[in-house]
Amino acid sequence: MKHESSDPASGTEPEFHGGLGSARRSPAPWRGLLRRSSPYPVEVTIEFFLLRESTKNLERTSATSSKKIIIRCIAVSRQDRPISYPNRLDIHLRTHTKIMSSDAKDDASSKEVYMASLPDHHVAPLWTVMSSMVPPKPNPRAAVLKWAYEELRPLLIKSGELVDTEEAERRVLMLVNPNMRAPYTTDTIYAGLQLILPGETARAHRHTASALRFIIEGDKGFTAVGGKKITMQKGDVILTPSWEWHDHGHDGDGPMIWLDGLDLPLFQAFPTNFAEMYQDPRYPSTPADDECDIRIPWTTARAHLDSQPGPWAIFNYTRRIGGQGEPVEISRTLGAQAERIEAGKQSEPVRETCSFVYHVYEGSGTSTIETTSGTEQITWRKGDTFAVPAWSERVHKADQGATAFLFAVNDAPLLKALGMYRKK
Numbered sequence: 001m002k003h004e005s006s007d008p009a010s011g012t013e014p015e016f017h018g019g020l021g022s023a024r025r026s027p028a029p030w031r032g033l034l035r036r037s038s039p040y041p042v043e044v045t046i047e048f049f050l051l052r053e054s055t056k057n058l059e060r061t062s063a064t065s066s067k068k069i070i071i072r073c074i075a076v077s078r079q080d081r082p083i084s085y086p087n088r089l090d091i092h093l094r095t096h097t098k099i100m101s102s103d104a105k106d107d108a109s110s111k112e113v114y115m116a117s118l119p120d121h122h123v124a125p126l127w128t129v130m131s132s133m134v135p136p137k138p139n140p141r142a143a144v145l146k147w148a149y150e151e152l153r154p155l156l157i158k159s160g161e162l163v164d165t166e167e168a169e170r171r172v173l174m175l176v177n178p179n180m181r182a183p184y185t186t187d188t189i190y191a192g193l194q195l196i197l198p199g200e201t202a203r204a205h206r207h208t209a210s211a212l213r214f215i216i217e218g219d220k221g222f223t224a225v226g227g228k229k230i231t232m233q234k235g236d237v238i239l240t241p242s243w244e245w246h247d248h249g250h251d252g253d254g255p256m257i258w259l260d261g262l263d264l265p266l267f268q269a270f271p272t273n274f275a276e277m278y279q280d281p282r283y284p285s286t287p288a289d290d291e292c293d294i295r296i297p298w299t300t301a302r303a304h305l306d307s308q309p310g311p312w313a314i315f316n317y318t319r320r321i322g323g324q325g326e327p328v329e330i331s332r333t334l335g336a337q338a339e340r341i342e343a344g345k346q347s348e349p350v351r352e353t354c355s356f357v358y359h360v361y362e363g364s365g366t367s368t369i370e371t372t373s374g375t376e377q378i379t380w381r382k383g384d385t386f387a388v389p390a391w392s393e394r395v396h397k398a399d400q401g402a403t404a405f406l407f408a409v410n411d412a413p414l415l416k417a418l419g420m421y422r423k424k
Contacts, residue, residue: 060397137372138353138391142186143179144369144376145216148381149216156195158254170202171195172260175357175388181338183264186387187332188411190264193385196248204247204278209267210239210331214230214259214359215408220252224285225294231287232256235298237317237407239330244282245400259359259385261409263333293323296330298361301338305405311345312396314338329413339396339406341365346397351424356388363404366381368395393424 056411109312118124126133156173163171172192175185183190193216204224213223214237221232227242230236244414250256290294295404296317306314317336318327321347335354338361341347351370360366364381377384388394398404414423 004048009367025402030194037152045129047230074179081177118195133352137374140187140355140389140391141179142184142355142377142387142389144387144389146378146380146386147175147382149381152365153383156193156257160195160255161195165202165260169205175385177389178214183268185357185387186265187354188263188265188358188390188412188414189409190260191357191409192389193258194248194260196250198250198253200250201213201281202248203281204245204283205275206243206245206278207275208273209262209264210242211260211262211268212330212336213238213240213332214261214409214410216257216259216359218250218252218254218256221248221250221256223248223259224283227283227285228288228292228294229285230292230295232258233297235301235407235423236302237296237330237336239294239296239319241294245278247278247282249282249337256335259357259407261334261336261357263331263411263414266333266414291323293319293321301407302405304342305338311342311378312347313340331413332417333411335410335412337408337410339395339408341401343398343403344400345403349392349393351393351396352410352412352422353391353422354409354410354415355390355392356394356410358386358388358406358408360384360386361405361407361420362393363398363402365396365398365404367397399405 035098039348115125130138147180159168159171159173163173172194174182175191176182177186179183180187185191194202194213196218213230213232215221215234217234218232223230223232223238223240223246225238225240225246232238232403264273285297290297301315301317305313308314315338320327320328322388335379339347341363343363358380360380360382364379366377366379367388368375368377369388371389372391380386392403396404396406412421
């Protein structure tokens with residue numbers, strides 16, 4: 001660690017405000033740089049020495065004249081990103097000596113040696129990071145971001161010209177949150193736009209991660225899940241439960257595009273994600289009927305939304321396992337919902353511990369999103385997708401002229417199962 005600063009002993013002393021005795025000097029700037037070679041936070045003690053002009057025998061000045069103040073500051077790991085916890089700087093204002101006592105030197109030296117020794121033992125002090133690990137409110141890393149469909153669709157179509165299905169097992173443009181890397185769209189949800197062209201097959205595989213598909217564009221595409229061949233229609237939600245064989249294909253004309261939602265970020269913390277390729281490109285399947293429990297058509301969502309009075313309505317997707325029994329969450333980790341906002345109206349403000357990946361099914365409007373670090377506003381139109389971090393208050397307002405319909409993937413089932421879900 002290297003500490004560089006200007007030298008206060010060069011002739012000009014700084015001015016201290018707050019009634020600190022007879023220290024009445026003109027201000028002098030102090031500038032410094034603390035370089036750290038360790039990733040651990042550093043506790044810094046700065047000692048300022050104030051001399052009284054009338055003092056002749058500094059050694060005999062009473063120790064009771066010493067003053068101490070606490071200053072809160074932010075340690076910086078990168079110029080544009082301060083660490084979220086404060087370090088304490090203990091500044092001792094001593095009026096009786098220019099020389100640090102041997103006891104203080106020994107204490108500072110001992111602490112420095114102690115802190116420097118910890119990494120060699122693969123341990124770290126909790127007391128320096130306690131406030132960041134146990135914060136007063138959730139601290140998601142994800143940022144609010146919109147992906148405009150009019151910008152991404154040409155890129156996705158271009159991928160179909162350049163990359164065939166032999167080269168790419170799944171032709172997908174991942175939606176990557178700018179505060180993180182793939183596979184994070186939010187802290188817990190992965191989303192991407194997938195393309196299948198006429199006559200193509202995305203070969204069969206299975207994986208631990210759970211997935212859902214929201215169909216955006218196209219006709220006569222299909223997905224086969226666990227031996228059930230399901231024809232895709234715009235607005236459908238099609239589920240791919242964990243460890244089910246599945247493949248995709250396209251028997252129609254034009255591109256087939258959908259939004260993928262998976263719980264892949266969970267497996268960055270739980271390294272238990274397995275995948276397996278099927279021996280043939282297609283897993284044996286037969287056409288599924290309209291009552292298939294892993295397909296929820298848009299007509300179902302729309303009927304529930306239209307049955308609710310008021311300018312804003314919400315429908316939470318559920319499924320009946322095997323088409324029987326009570327409705328349950330669509331998966332243990334992922335949830336889905338649809339919302340209706342009448343033209344010129346807005347939704348109620350809601351804040352939840354779950355995060356969301358929204359897709360605009362119809363209409364246009366504006367969302368005001370109050371995150372834990374500030375408020376942002378985004379405008380959206382049909383086809384756009386946007387991320388809402390955890391514990392963000394959100395309000396959606398539809399433009400005049402047409403009702404807006406939104407679809408969203410969330411992680412509410414996971415948080416509810418773990419006892420971490422809260423709503424405000």
